[in-house]
Amino acid sequence: MTQTIHIRKVAVLGAGVMGAQIAAHCINARVPVVLFDLPAKEGSKNGIVTKAVANLKKLSPAPLGDAAEAGLITEANYETDLELLQGCDLVIEAIAERMDWKHDLYKKVTPHLGANTIFASNTSGLSITALSAGFDAELRRRFCGVHFFNPPRYMHLVELIPTADTDGAILDRLETFLTTTLGKGVVRAKDTPNFVANRVGVFSILAVIKEGEKFGLGFDVIDDLTGSKLGRAKSATFRTSDVVGLDTMAHVIKTMQDTLPADKDPFAALYATPPVLATLVANGALGQKSGAGFYKKVGRDILKFDPAKGDYVPGGGKADEIVVRMLKKPAAERFKLLRESSNPQAQFLWSIFRDVWHYVALHLADIADNARDLDFAIRWGFGWNEGPFESWQAAGWKQIADWISEDIAAGKTLCSAPLPAWVSQVDGVHKPEGSYSAAKNAYIGRSKLPVYARQPFKQAVLGENAPDPRTAGNTVFEDESIRLWTAPGADDVLVASFKTKMNTIGPGVISGLHKAVELAEGRYKGVVVWQPTSLSGGPFSAGADLQSMMPAFMAGGPKAIEPEEKKLQDLMLTLRYAQVPVVAAVSGIALGGGTELSVYCAKRVVHFESYMGLVEMGVGLIPGGGGLTYLARRAAEQAQGGDILHFLKTGFQAAAMATVGKSALESRNLGYLLPSDAIVMHAHELLHVAVGQARAMFDAGYRPPMPGQTFPVLGRNGIATIRAQLVNLRDGGFISAYDDEIATRIATVLCGGDVEEGAPADEATLMALERKHFCELLGQGKTQERIMGMLQTGKPVRN
Structure with missing residues (x-):
């Protein structure tokens, strides 16, 4: 039997931007980590690492799910602490991209590695085989590349790059750790310059620059064309480059320039550093970190760099409406229109797609095991909704191939190399049986690693015909609001998935969840509330559907809303007191009623990137679906007869300020x-x-809480204490008078109303208070202004 060696502790060598953030993400995943760097010349030997750890708390987006946990990173230096490496199961080198510097460090650290330690380099493009030069056979077996993308917490892709000597079992172990422990999407890359994502992604950027110049388009127009309109990152091409850093981009291009001569890459001529990039880097305009790059913010204005003038000019250029309309057409029609149009923007878009298709066809055999890995690398590493092979196949494999060949013959392409023979021998690269490997001339199926059995609905590529989580499994009940079903291989647990916009909770969802509990109590071990949208970062639930209440409000005013609000509260109590466990599987935003639904479930299973909060203050209301009742009860439970206010303060501040947790840890x-x-x-x-x-809760003999239990509340004394703080905030101009009024109502509910301190209350009493204040606020003009403002602009109105 093969011994399983878990990755229990990690060391990161190099406390620069990437190294420190990789260490931070290990802490997010509850993996102990030691962060190394050179000894400081003055003060504490760990001064360089100490400064890097402190900086983690200031970065945006935040590398840590909870900034207070920065102190969990163990600080170390190469002079006094190398013995700490012995206890680490994985050591990741993340220093600057200099082969000589890396080799010098390896000589220093490798004698201190444990006998089973995996050693990996986070290089973005240097040869892994060349990096392992000088290692003995045993260390070569445990060495590979592990390339995280920046920022490591948020970017899904990690490229895993073996050498010819890397042990396959080591790679499997590392892929399992990266997938389930760190939450990453792993692509195994070949040991070629810049691997997969940067090789194709940077080529794409270079093609955009080249074709943009050819068609006379400004950076702002190009970004409007190549961002969300193409199903790509909103930051598009040049804003993304500014975020990454123009010096980093120039370095990656230089790697391609130095390692991919014309005999290795027919596109080699394109790898000359673009003059505009060279100019910006020479001027110290390195992007976001230096305050200027392709763009510069001056006051509220965003200026763009004009290469002809060598200076910044007003930006804001947009795509032509006719081109925007073309982009909304189905794939086959879309590309036909773009190719045949005389509009420069349309010609530009056709050209950049054609260039990338041409490139990936020529290089698939060299850089990736199969087309699926290449598409995933670009989707996960560069934020494209579709990989290049997916978009080609969607538009018609043969037709696109013919058009590319025609453009090559006409001299319109960036290189004259013909499409490889395999392109005409297949009718698509993604099929149910697998994705095409040009190197093996075969369709390769998905990985059989056991870790992927934990993913009932794996990330799929177009053409794979993977099961659709909206229709898969066995449907037990379905209407326009909700689907109740069982997942394949799990017919003992009922799953409830919403079908409403943003998964809001309206009458249909309320009715459907009551039905789910009723069915589960008779036939299943439990209910899981899970949304298929979680697979693409979508919402768990944006809260109660206020618009569904409008007919009742228009007919009977605020009082007519009270019965509707009680139905929402009754649902929460149904979930809490169900005879089988109800589990909320939360990912993405869970706001207002979405948070309330979660806290009334017996258990929560939460994706790390979940953002929870009672945000009703933003629309001039108080939480009315049992959220305040939950906070009051929970504070009493935590106090255990002690100071309830101490525990209530956090809940009050969160609700009164509409605070949203920016990670599961903050939530x-x-x-x-x-x-x-x-x-x-x-x-x-x-x-x-x-x-x-x-299942586990049911099998352990799950029983819900006893209904009707009471808990102590703070009463009028607690309200007075909170009011004193609110008055100071109001008089100091920190909150408006209307904010003060809403916050006072929140405090009134949390403290149980006008009763003695320590008086017993129950859920029914506090929920009645919630309804009263919710409905009274709904009748206020200022609340109605806030609701209308939110519906019209999506932003809170402060009045």
Whole structure:
């Protein structure tokens, strides 16, 4: 039997931007980590690392799920602490991209590695084989590349790059760790310059620059064309480059220039550093980190760099409306229109797609095992909704191939090399049986690693015909609002998935969840509330559907809303007191009613990137679906007869300020998750873990809480204490008078109303208070202004 060696502790060598953030993400995943750098010349030997760790708390987006956990990173230096490496199962080198510097460091650290330690380099493009030069056979077996993308917490892609000597079992172990523990999408890359994502992604950027110049388009227009309109990152091409850093981009291009001469890459002529990039870097305009790059912010204005003038000029250029309309057409029609149009923007778009298709066809055999890995690398590493092979196949494989060949013959392409023979021998690269490998001339199926059995619905490519989570499994009940079903291989747990816009909770969802509990109590081990949208970062629930209440409001005013609000509260109590466990599988935003639904479930299984909060203050209301009742009860439970206010303050501040946790850890600090709730790093494992939790709770003899229990509240004394602080904030101009009024109502509910301190209250009493204040606020003109403002602009109005 093969011994399984878990990755329990990690060391990161290099406390620069990437190294420090990789260490931070290990802490997010509850993996102990040691962060090394050179000894400081003055003060503490760990001064360089100490400064890097402190900087983690200031970065945006935040590398840490909870900034207070920065102190969990063990600080170390190469002079006094190398013995710490012995206890690490994985050591990741993440220093500057200099082969000589890396080799010097390796000589220093490798004698201190444990006998089973995996050693990996986070290089973005240097040869892994060349990096391993000088290693003995045993260390070569345990060495590979592991390339994280920046920022490591948020970018899904990690490229895993073996050498010819790397042990396959080591790679499997590392891929398992990266997938389930760190929550990443792993692509195994070949040891070629810049690997897969940067090789294709940077080529794409260079093609955009070249074709943009050819068609006379400004950076702002190009970014408007190549961002969300193409299903790509909103930051598009040049804003993304500014975020990454123009010096970093120039370095990656130089790597291609130095390592990919014309005999290795027919596109080699394109790898000359673009003059505009060279100019900006020479001027110290390195992008976001230096305050200027392709763009520069001056006051509220965003200026763009004009290469002809060598200076910044007003930006804001947009795509032509006729081109925007073309982009909304189905794939085959879209590319035909773009190719045949005389509009320069349309010609530009056709050209950049054609260039990338031409490139990936020529290089698939060299850089990736199969087309699926290449598409995933670009989707996960560069934020494209579709990989290049997916978009080609969607538009018609043969037709696109013919058009590319015609453009090559006409001299319109960036290089004259013909499409490889395999392109005409297949009718598509993605099929149900697998994705095409040009090197093996075969369709390659998905990885059989056991970790992927934890993903009931794996990330799929177009043409794979993977099961659709909206229709898969066995449907038990379905209407326009909700689907109740069982997942394949899990017919003992009922899954409830919403079908409403943003998964809001309206009458149909309320009715459907009551039905789910009723069915589960008779036939299943539990209910899991899980949304298929979680697979693409979509919402768990944006809250109660206020618009569904409008007819009742128009007919009977605020009082007519009270019965509707009670139905929402009754649902929460149904979930809480169900005879089988109800588990909320939360990913993405869970706001207002979405948070309330979660906290009334027996258990929460939460993806790390979950953002929870009671945000009703933003629309001039108080939480009315049991959220304040939950916070009051929870504070009393935590106090255990002690100071309730101490525990209530966090909940009050969160609700009164509409605070949203920016990670599962922050959401837990706000009180919306319990310490016993499970946090999952990979969104595609959420359903698997949630179903497992429901089963385990049922099998352990689950019983719901006893209904009718009372808990002490703070009463009028607590309200007065909170009011004193609110008055100071109001008089100091920190909150408006209307904010003060709403916050006072929140305090009134949380403290149980006008009663003696310590008086017993129950859920029914506090929920009645919630309804009263919710409905009274709904009748206020200022609340109606806030609601209308939010519906019209999506932004809170402060009045």
